[in-house]
Amino acid sequence: MLDKGTLERLFKTYCKPGFTYAYGTAGFRYKADVLDTVMFTTGVLAGLRSIYMEGRTVGVMITASHNPPEDNGVKIVDPKGEMLEQSWESYATDLANSATQDFTAFSVFLQKLVHELGIDTNAPGNIAIARDSRESGPRLLRAFLSGSRILPNIRITDHGLLTTPQLHFLTSKGNEQQNGPAVDRFFYYKEFLSAWDDITALCGIKSLPYKLEIDAANGIGAPRVKEMLSAHKFFDGNFRVVNDDWQTPASLNHLCGADYVKTNQRLPHGIQAKNDCPRICCSFDGDADRIVFYFCDSKGQFRLLDGDKMATLFAKFFQSILSSVNLQESLSLGVVQTAYANGSSTHYIEQVLGIPVTCTPTGVKHLHHEAINHDIGVYFEANGHGTVVFSKKFDEVVSRGLSNRHQSSSTLQSLRLLSKFSNLINQTVGDAISDMMGVLAVLSILGWSPQKWDLEYTDLPNKLVKVLVPDRTVYKTTNAERQLLSPPGLQGKIDALVADYQHARSFVRASGTEDAVRVYAEASTREEADSLASRVSQVVKHNS
Ligand code: G16
Structure with a gap:
């Protein structure tokens, strides 16, 4: 580790007191002007994580994704390309919050963490980093790099400007192939x-x-x-x-x-x-x-x-290929959604397609971990964030089938198609470009127009509203975010409102990427969905 004097000088350049960070739905995300401290500490943490993972490359993406231009944030990506393991989210948060106290608190916490995790701070590590096009990106990158410098043997590969899923993919591929072609956006x-x-x-x-x-x-x-x-x-x-x-x-x-x-x-x-x-x-x-x-x-x-329609398209497509090659019993297929999934989509997947659906809290980190329990796990949030993951067993079964000389040509064709689809889809995380190509491929193969795709089921009218509250941290949920535990009494009021409508549903949860509470409502008519969303929003406002 760097000598105390240099470390303290770097610390004082980037770390400011008086802010409390929380690890949100997809990493740290705030107004860019309060992010320097957490960028510095994330530089340290990503280096520690790589050393802990025996030098394998850890990815870091500087982005605030869908948020407005003045926001920014950072996502940490584990060596296989998935989101940072959850136990490390609290290390990242506690390290950042120690740095908002003073240098002593930061160094004491860092020493404790290094000791607890048994990390040799002089060991080698690797970080792959990229950023989106935000104005604050270069400044936050400097803070990050200064943090990572306190560990002397961390090698940084700066990919410059990338999409988030490109960085996830390159992180994973960089770890898989050490001596192959350059792992870059090309x-x-x-x-x-x-x-x-x-x-x-x-x-x-x-x-x-x-x-x-x-x-x-x-x-x-x-x-x-x-x-x-x-x-x-x-x-x-x-x-x-x-x-x-x-x-x-x-x-x-x-x-x-x-x-x-x-x-x-x-x-x-x-x-x-x-x-x-x-x-x-x-x-x-x-x-x-x-x-x-x-x-x-x-x-x-x-x-x-939307994401629900993509989930149903992929689920139906893979189901029909699996049954055409008689693998529907050998390979499990499942869909993972969140509370935002339109009720009609869940009904269609379970009742019409007969495919099991699981509901998790918001955040691809939750959906991904559930989806990998299936041989083909389709996961999409209604907002369009999602992908399909294929298990090791899937790879083995498909390659065994492909090497069987007695297969019919149509079976071989379907098995090849399954295998190629697992390459067309970015399995590390939701990816707009790869999902776009996946959807276009499925529609082209089925010969479907967008109209035909849309007709598979009809969405229940729904409405999503953002409500600004003084303190969103008091909104605690249970049952995959479908019910509020706190503030006390609020869930009862929401239930009473929902009871006034036909086939209605509504829930309230704090956003993990914006300083707001989200209200979702769906009902059998557009007027009812709008009215329910508006009444629930009023109740939330009055309650806060
Ligand atoms: C991130 C997460 C998504 C989540 C979205 C909204 O998306 O990766 O899984 O659905 O935030 O989360 P929340 O409702 O907690 O604000 P992105 O595209 O902004 O990275």
Whole structure:
């Protein structure tokens, strides 16, 4: 570790007193001007985590994803590409909060942590880091790098500007292959495009069935998706990226992007309401880890195809392939959702498809851990954040099937398709670009239009409202966030309101990425869903 004098000097440059940090739904996320301290301590923590994981690369993404431009944050990624193990979230939080006291509190806590975890601070470690396009990114990167410098043998690979899922993927691949080709964003493009080429060749698909319009939320997804798809024969000339002004930080997520489209249930700025040519549209969020699709129907009306619709599309698709090769008993298929999943989607998956559904708290870290209990685990939040994960057993069963010389050609074709799909999907985390290609591949194979996809089931009308409260930390939930434990008495009032409506549901929870409480309501008509959301919001406001 650095000598005490240098360490104290670095500490004093970056760490400020008087703020309490909490590890949220996806890491630390606040207004950028209060983040220097936690960026510095995250530099230390990521280095410790890598040493603890025997030098394997730990990923770090500086982003506030769907949040407004003045926010920023940091997500720590474990060596396999998934979110930081939960027991380390409290180390990260306690280290940051020790640094908001004074240098002595910080060094005492750090020594204690190092001792408890048995970490040799001089051992080698590796960190892969990237950031989104926010203005505060370079400053926060400097704070992070200074923190990581206190451990002398940490090697940093700075990937510059990436989407969050690219960083997750590169972290995982960097750990898998030590001596292969450079693991950079061009490696990412090659991996996913070659899976796409294999699938389209296998299924005889020659072109995209419709034009693709991508709203990139004025974020880093814009240059990355253009760089990836522009020279490709399927996409060149068939896709258009709007809201691609990633170099104007103030425009990030403004009147566009996945969160805007999903929450407001309307088209983003820059995409016209028309249906004059076969077209499918989609919106990424600011760091391209979420995607929602949509189209305009024959009356020019906006129709949303959100995370629930993606979950059902993938679940149905994989179910039909599994049964075509008679593997439905050998390989388990399951869907993971959160309380925000539309009741109609859950009903459709359980009752129509007959596939089990599990509900977890919000945050892909929760959904991911549940999904890996299945051989094919489909997980999506309604907001468009999600992916599909495939087990080791899946790989073994599929490759055993592929090496069986007695298989029929149609069985071999289906097994190859399953195998290639597991390469087209970014299994580390929700990924707007990879999910987009996965959905386009499924729709092309099935020959489905967006209209046909939409008709699989009809969403119950729903409404999501943000309520500002003096202290969101008093909102504690249970039962996968579907019921409030605190403030006392509030759940009873919500239940009484819900009882006034047909097929209604409502819940309240504190956001883990914004300083607000979220109110969700669904009911059998649009008027009822709006009315219930508004009445529950009023009760929350009066209660606070
Ligand atoms: C993050 C998480 C998502 C979560 C979303 C909203 O998304 O990764 O899993 O759904 O925040 O969380 P909350 O309701 O707690 O604010 P992103 O895209 O912002 O990283």
